[in-house]
Amino acid sequence: xxxxxxxxxxxxxxxxxxxxxxxAHPARVAIVEYLxxxxxxxxxxxxxxxxxxxxxxxxxxxxxxxxGLIKGSIEGKAICYxxxxxxxxxxxxxxxxxxxxxxxxxxx
Numbered sequence: 001x002x003x004x005x006x007x008x009x010x011x012x013x014x015x016x017x018x019x020x021x022x023x024a025h026p027a028r029v030a031i032v033e034y035l036x037x038x039x040x041x042x043x044x045x046x047x048x049x050x051x052x053x054x055x056x057x058x059x060x061x062x063x064x065x066x067x068g069l070i071k072g073s074i075e076g077k078a079i080c081y082x083x084x085x086x087x088x089x090x091x092x093x094x095x096x097x098x099x100x101x102x103x104x105x106x107x108x
Contacts, residue, residue, distance in 0.1 A: 015068070016094050019087060022067035027052060027060050032083060035070060040080040 006014050022028055027050060034049050035041055043061065047054045061081060064070045069088075072081045 012094075016091070018067045019069055019091055022063050022069055025060065025063075027056070028064055031057070031060055031064060032069065035081055035083050040082055042078040042080055044078075046081075 006017075009017075023032070030050055031046060034046055038045070043054070043058060046061070047057050050057060052060075061070065061072070065072055065081075067087075069084055070081050071084050072079045074080075
């Protein structure tokens with residue numbers, strides 16, 4: 001496998017790429033959508049709404065958390081997750097910037 005040259009890119013470029021990579025799986029998109037539909041969530045609740053085993057859901061949650069897209073807090077023996085609004089704001093800002101640039105120039 002080739003060497004990744006992530007250090008050759010800006011911190012913002014690496015952050016956006018990490019978040020988009022985490023969202024590049026339909027199960028993770030479904031998890032984000034579910035978290036947006038509830039106030040807080042325990043991992044077991046998510047499993048009931050997805051056609052995936054609990055260990056698989058836990059792995060997807062880990063990837064989303066590592067990418068900074070969700071936050072988790074421990075409440076007793078349960079972990080409650082929520083979408084990190086600041087991360088979504090950064091993604092939205094990034095795509096808004098792309099949209100502005102596209103509107104300023106005509107492309108093929």
